Amino acid sequence: MLLPSLAKAGAGATVLPTSDEGPITIGSRRELFVDRFLIDRLDGGVSLDLERPRDEGIALPFDRPWEGAFCGYATVLKDGDRYRLYYRGLPQAGADGSAVEVTCTAESPDGLRWEKPELGLFEVDGTRANNVVLADMPPFSHNFCPMIDPRPGVPADERYKALAGTRQTGLCAFASADGYRWRRLDDGPAITAGAFDSQNVPFWSEHEGKFLCYFRIFADGYRQVARTSSDDFLHWSEPERMTFGGAPLEHLYTNQTSPYVRAPHLYIAIAARFMPGRRVISPEQAEAIGVDPSYFGDCSDAVLLSSRGGSSYDRTFMEGFLVPGIGPENWVSRTNYPALNVVQTGPHEMSFYANQNYGQPTSHLRRYSLRLDGFARVRAGYGGGELITHPITFSGRRLSLNFETSAAGAIRVEIQEPDGRPIPGFSLADAVETIGNEIDRAASWAGGEDVSALAGRPVRLRFSLKDASLYAMQFIA
Incomplete structure (x- = not known):
């Protein structure tokens, strides 16, 4: 079932119109400003802006003989x-699902420093002193994509699950107790309708109460995305083609959709946008960096999508999220492909990872960091402006903000009736300026922080911002 289209910001009168659909129930969920879901109006030059990830350097070189220039389809899990970290090892290009492909792993205590364990499970290139968790099982190492099943009571030997396969085999289900030793869950494929020639991403959705898998299809001449659901990881629904809210179609090589750890009702997709035939570097530049001759005729970057369930992505931002770096090595085919999952790597920081220098001797995985919740932000300059939400209902006692201001900037919050009239005690005149740079700070008024008297009641929030950014909000106890 398609989701209803979301309202866009626009001009409004002093008395604001209300929706026949009723207020948006957010309860105590953390809400990120990655789309216009809560936004009714942005006034005074306030904008919703995409953030730019920080380059934190090489996280893991693909430098073992069984890894090499064509490593890809990485997944990062926090256990x-x-x-x-799981990824395909492939030292030379070949047909999808060849016997040369292996599945490798690496481990880290913090998501920053990575090591490749010597597991001794498979002999590859004449040695068992390697980090290989799957080999000699073509075509499944082509795109082996694991997940951790977080449900209480899951059998110990199925806590790790994975999907892998190609169009010829379909996607087959795997399980493991330790993430190293894997077995097939069934003799036949679990999912059969799809292209399956890139990474196919499964996860357990707490929000929808089922397993989901997002995977590649070809439609209308583009690489697109479909999704399917399951209650048991073995029997899956008829796939649904994902829609993009009327945004122009683009080639999405991988979708990398996953629930955001701090707001699991919100699925974040850092998708690889592929530009076939858009050649940037010359043959001479390609030769100088040692890229495989078949892999410099295209270029790619990564874009940010989001979803709140169902068969619809939001594409508020069409511009690049992870743009290629300086140097010809960043402008080859199938580089800048993000790994699956965003993980917290510090008290105020989250990270994602991306394959870079694809098809080159210097192929590696690179880490990029962002502020927690900071995929995008509502931003006001020195002149100031306002954000007014749609009517909402909430539960909790405090309104926590993830925000930053300059030394001269500030945020004030007014709580209004659905028609825009300020609620006494919570007007802008009552609001205390929120100044600083914090992940979790409660808004306050002359009477204090407690908003529990308004819980469950339809209200609007009016944010007055001056030289400030707002990343997320949450009503908490």
Whole structure:
């Protein structure tokens, strides 16, 4: 079922119109400003802006003989106090699903420093001193994509799950107790309708109460995305083609859709946007960096999409999220492809990773960091402006903000009736200026921080911003 289109910001009168659909129930969910879901109006030059990730350098070189220039389709998982990385090892190009492909792993205590364990599970290139978790099982190492099943009571030997396969085999289900030793869950394919020639991403959705898988299809001449759902990881629904809210179609090589860890009702997709035939570098530049001759005729970057469930992506931002870096090595085919999942790597920081220098001797995985919740932001300059939300209902006692201001800037919050009239005690005149740069700070008024008297009641929020950015908000106890 398609989701209803979301309202856009626009001009309005002093008394604001209300929707026949009723207020948006947000309860105590953290809401990120990655789309216009909550936004009714942006006034006074306030804008909704995409953030730019910080380049944190090489996280992992693909420098083992069984890894090489064509490593790809990485997945990063957080398991307790450890981080796990999985990726395809492939030293030379070939047909999808060849016997040369292996699935490799690396581990980290913090998501910053990575090591390749010597597992001894498979002999590859004459040695068992390697980090290979799957080999000699073509075509499944082509795009092996694991997940951790977080549900209580999951059998211990199925806590790790994975999907892998090609069009010829369909997607087959795997399971593991430790993430190293994998077995097939069934003899036949679990999902059969799809192209399956790139990464196919499964996860458990707390929001929808089922397993989801997002995967590649070809439609209308473009690489696009479909999704399917399951209650048991073995039997999957008829796939639905994802829509993009009327945005222009683009080739999305991988979609990398996953629930955001701090707001699992919100799915974030850092998708690889592929530009076939858009050649940037010359043959001479290609020769100088040692790229495979078949892999410099195209270029790619990454774009940010989001979804709140169902068969619809929001494409508020068409511009590049991860843009190629300086140097010809960043402008080859199939580079800048993000790994699956965004993970927290510090008290105020989250990270994602991307394959770079594809098809080159210097192929590696690179880390990029962002402020927690900071995929995008509502931004006002020195002249100031306002954000007014649609009517909402909430639960909680405090309104926590993830924000930053300059030394001269500030944020004030007014709570209004649905028609825009200020609620006594919570007007802009009552609001205390919120100044600083914090992940979690409660808004306050002359009477304090407590807003519990308004819980469950339809209200609007009016944010007055001056030289300030707002990343996320949450009503908390």
